[in-house]
Amino acid sequence: MDFSLDKKHEMARSLFREFAETEVKPLAQEVDETEEFPMETVKKMQKYGFMGIPVPKEYGGQGCDPLTYVMCVEELSKVCATTGVVVSAHTSLCIDPILTYGTEEQKQKYVKPLATGEKLGAFALTEPGAGTDAQGAQTKAVLDGDEWILNGSKCFITNGKVADVYIVIAITSVVTDKRGRKKKNFSAFIVDKGAPGFSFGTKEKKMGIRGSSTYELIFEDCRIPKENLLGPEGKGFPIAMHTLDGGRIGIAAQALGIAEGALDRAVAYTKERKQFGRSIAQQQNTQFKLADMAARIEAAQLLVYKAAMAKATQKVYSVEAAKAKLFAAETAMAVTTEVVQLFGGYGYIREYDVERMMRDAKITEIYEGTSEVQRMVISGALLK
């Protein structure tokens, strides 16, 4: 077993790191303060192929593997978690399901412009009454001749409003089982921005990842072509769950990046900050905290990379993804909280990155499946 990266992955990491330090880091505080979507950065990422890293070249992508993509999200998130999630939601939640379940026509029409970054993607499952209990969703789709008619709303949608292509999960039938219980059958759809009857509701004001565009989507007799059904009718729920397995690896990478970024800053700061006549890094309390954080981060990194490799080589990787997301997200929260503590009063001031990082970390324990959901997935596999 060899834990070292090969040369091409090392070089890819150095590329992502240089790009993040030069192009992303200088804007991170401003993106957070102004809550403005980093469109200029996305255009630069488009130019250098960051918007389609694990997508085959024949569909406009870079032809790299999930590990390379994960390292990109990790390095971006080290300096700006907002930028990290833009890439993650676009790649894992929008491109990946079309690539996995789409027809050749759908791949040609949608994956190509998404993978080159010409278009931006989003994924819409969550509804006001349906979070962890996704079966509670109410949005419906009815076939009317050559068109599907969608009605309902989706909330907390990352890349909402800025995206051009949306994967939308909606109920297409309700069946009654032998015991008389009603069961909803969901289907997945590809919806273009500008489809008649598709509009945006309120923009969410968030605790963290404030530059990421989070919107409510509204469908009022929204008509989309019949051929925009993604995968078989009635298979929307497994499609959504499989998509989230991939998405969780992206979010795990985002969480890992946040934790690494916070530790980097803690190492630099504690060497400079003097109290009682010496740097706080020379004090054992600090040293032990730094050591614990470093060990925990490396463990998270191994889980995240293992999940990325599982996605590359296995059909099913739910448990690997859940473990990576659970551990990396809780590591991000624990590490950023500890780093703010090491910074003391300065850590609580918005001028310092670590305050932002602690706010950004929290969402990684919530979206694309809460930590509780990850525990359900992991224990479900253990107990089956």
Next chain:
Amino acid sequence: MKIVVCIKQVPDTKGGVKFNPDGTLDRGAMLTIMNPDDKAGLEAALRLKEQYGAEVTVVTMGLPKADEVLREAMAMGADKGILVTDRVLGGADTWATSTTIAGAIRNLEYDLIITGRQAIDGDTAQVGPQIAEHLDLPVISYAQDIKIDGDYVIVQRQYEDRYHELKAKMPCLITALSELNVPRYMTPGGIFDAYEKEVTVWGRADLKDVDDSDLGLKGSPTKIAKASDKVRKGAGEKVVLDTEEAVAYLMGKFKEKHVI
């Protein structure tokens, strides 16, 4: 059009410098980057490729690990990479280096050769012009802008307070300044492709029309007396004096240090 770009893997000055006992750099032990002026030269070549159509070949001389800098260049868009590496070439100064590179380039077809102005490890700015001399080519150094006009290149050569516009018939050699452009990043797919491609590796036997006496440490007229890492300056001495006292103080110091 065929463009040859000469690049060098140099120590990343952020990572600290290490020396061999003979005073030459211990290149194997240091973090490395593509020399910034060379990277600008490569970017210029890639822009010419996009604008006029060209095949870009990158050449480097160094340890086997200098393969990395060629892969980086190919990940940015260069078409081919050639690594010149051989034990007998080690310890080369600018003369032996330019002899070696010229010996390699004699095997290639080219319209234009671009090198960086100078490398951040040696800072001599000699290798580019020396290659041109070996190959009997016109050279335009310190290029801040490059255009192609038929069989000619039109280059702005930077001067202290102005620039000169020079026109030269190809084939010729240009040395590029890092101010020439902002080099592009690699792409992830470019990196994967670069590691799929073969890098051509040449040794002493592949060099054309060169004498052994002009190669490696033995062929280098430069003798290094002593080499050391940058020594940190002390805090200095601060004095507050009126004008006449200050002049007297400075004159005293200059005499003491044998400046005057």
